Amino acid sequence: MTHAHRLAAVRRTMAEYDINAFIVPHDDEHLGEYIPPYAERLDWVTGFSGSAGVAVILADTAAMFVDGRYTVQVRQQCDNTLFSYHHLIDEPYLNWLITELNAGDKVGFDAHLHSQHWYQGAQEKLAAHNITLVPIAHNIIDQHWQDRPTPNSHPALLLSQDYSGQHSEAKRNRIAQGLAEQHIDAQLLTQAEPINWLLNIRGRDIDCLPVVLSFALLYQDGSVQLFADPAKFAGLDLAAHAGDNVSLFAVCEFEKHLQMLGTQKSRVQLDPTTANAWSALTLSEAGAELVFAADPCMLPKACKNQVEVNGSRSAHLRDGAAVCRFLSWLDKRLSQPHPEQEHEGTLADKLESFRASHPEFVEPSFSTISALGPNAAMCHYHHLNGTPRTLGQDAIYLVDSGGQYLDGTTDITRTVAVGEPDAEIKKLFTLVLRGHIDLAQARFPAGTAGQQLDALARMPLWQQGYNFDHGTGHGVGHYLSVHEGPQRISPKGSMVPLTSGMIVSNEPGYYREQGFGIRCENLQVVQAAHLDGDIPVFEFETLTFVPFDRRLIDENWLENKHIQWLNQYHRQVWEKISPLLEGDDLAWLEQATRPL
Structure with missing residues (x-):
């Protein structure tokens, strides 16, 4: 299937959903810089293989936005008869969208692939022009990507304290103390690197990035619920390595635990720049009180x-x-x-x-x-x-x-x-x-x-x-x-x-x-x-x-x-x-x- 055919398929589904534009970022649900092959949606629809960029698809036009690192590469990889080229920083794609759309139009997006910060800002910016941001429950690209790779299942590694220099329990207690002082019930962690650092684990889920892709909830008592593929920890004693109060759950159980926090009217802290909009919306709609603050793992990890x-x-x-x-x-x-x-x-x-x-x-x-x-x-x-x-x-x-x-x-x-x-x-x-x-x-x-x-x-x-x-x-x-x-x-x-x-x-x-x-x-x-x-x-x-x-x-x-x-x-x-x-x-x- 050529990129022209892929664009045509996406546009047919956009018409079925009654949306006038669809945003395709280079991101997965963890919003890290590097993404696994199954998340390379931008490459699939445009041919651009760089590590940063956004495509915006409209009914009769499409555009690619990249930063200064990729201004040459994008012209080599993306067909200029299908996409116009724009500088991601100098010409933000939301600004471009506003000039291309009319009042009353709708913009589709996958809430798993955008941060809560982006969602809040984009919603407000588009609403000022009477343009509506519409979450798409099932990503349009995935509906047409027939040979989409499956996630791998490489074993996790329990990183020795000889390398990490500090036990996971000490890291968790330090951060949990800050949560307790702020009367935060739970900290939502969605990026792989801080979670892997916090628990002293590593993996091979993404080439060149030694992490186990996962989500986590850190509570003010220092306990952690880790949401990952349990098969990656087969034969490993995670509790003995990280502490008895670390529990492993399948990723499919993540949504249920977010909803439970909402039902309990918990105060849940998240970093709006790194947590995806879907998790924030799930918590909020279930009744949780959201507290926005920088990920408390980032600075001690650095x-x-x-x-x-x-x-x-x-x-x-x-x-x-x-x-x-x-x-x-x-x-x-x-x-x-x-x-x-x-x-x-x-x-x-x-x-x-x-x-x-x-x-x-x-x-x-x-x-x-x-x-x-x-x-x-x-x-x-x-x-x-x-x-x-x-x-x-x-x-x-x-x-x-x-x-x-x-x-x-x-x-x-x-x-x-x-x-x-x-x-x-x-x-x-x-x-x-x-x-x-x-x-x-x-x-x-x-x-x-x-x-x-x-x-x-x-x-x-x-x-x-x-x-x-x-x-x-x-x-x-x-x-x-x-x-x-x-x-x-x-x-x-x-x-x-x-x-x-x-x-x-x-x-x-x-x-x-x-x-x-x-x-x-x-x-x-x-x-x-x-x-x-x-x-x-x-x-x-x-x-x-x-x-x-x-x-x-x-x-x-x-x-x-x-x-x-x-x-x-x-x-x-x-x-x-x-x-x-x-x-x-x-x-x-x-x-x-x-x-x-």
Whole structure:
């Protein structure tokens, strides 16, 4: 079935439901960033495979909305005779809908796939134009997706306290105490990451995201009802691991327990930005009193304890050795006959093989972005979306990759010379690297948010008339999601202060459509800076140890402080990674870490 046929089928059902528009987000019922194959409805109806976007389907037109990471990819994957293209941030899709619809029209949506916050705002915004938001009980896409994948049933993992650093009961009691103080009867948890963190469990329900997909209710006495596939816990003693007051139920029982809370007139707290509208509506309609507040698991999950930080340090050393072995192999392969036999896909596979040689490696932390030449201009490019580009025709190669280890999650981007980069590419690479160094060296007072630091990484580019259309840094979990909140470093978004134990990426870049892409990324953990001053100050400790490509550096665009930082960083790379390498790889590292 072509995408034109799929659109036609959806429109027929829209007419049967008497709705004038239907919204298709890239989300599942847990509203996390990564979704399982059975929830890839946006891809099914549009062909767009990116990790963020929204389609809006009307009777005679349709539109795709994506952010700056996907403006190139959406044009390659979505038929422009079926969809118009729009920037998700600059032209919000509700605004576009209002211009396309008439008073009295109805907009259909699946309440499982939208947050309560979105629902409240969208309902009010559309109502101002006499447009009605209509929940659709059975998703229209699902009615036509004949070969829709079924959810998997991989076994759950009970994560040892040797890795988590804290027992589940201690985490639950800490959060439950806050609920009791606020006279909250129960906390609704719908995102997988906080639930898995709270109970010290992990899973394989989604590629690259080691979670058990689930819902949970945390009560003010510290007890938890977990709603998941019981088959995933077969043979595991969840109560012995997490505590006797943790009960496991099938997901199909979730609605009944929400209704019971309503019948009991309970005060139920939920995060309106992460809880789906369906669960909020179910509770409210059953009689529960809803209390809206940030998910109380998010901040303690983001502030890694010392065991988690030490585990992350260890994971990054392992990971750094694997990436160095790959870069050593790549340089050697370029000097051998027929490098064109290698392409973006074989390069990604080779890198993964080096990571997989470590017994602690579980899986990649995201799909490797292995991009040559113009493909690197797409920030979230994936070689499986088209014909992989071969070695030998481009000056630079961008590889953004990471690993999930039992003791930590990694994410690193290196841009390397695979041909003859010209002076402009070297200038731009050096400006990006300079911004990376400026952010890495930052010291900032307690209470400072990532939004206030973002300009440090952009300033070298701004001063020469360049910029990049994505955030500078995202939070990273501990053997959890490679993208974690609430912390981030971005021109817009979170004003949550950066504090001890938070792990964030530092990844400025530059992208030229149809030309090339550049990005320099390390992970950093926030630590207290022990200074002589009279205010508390934080700084970043770098976790990632892999050389930056000296062949791409134009020292004319660096100040002495940047050269000093880079030389010191490369000394650390040598000291930390050289004991893990041997032979040609060790010789490569020695060359790659020579001082400027």
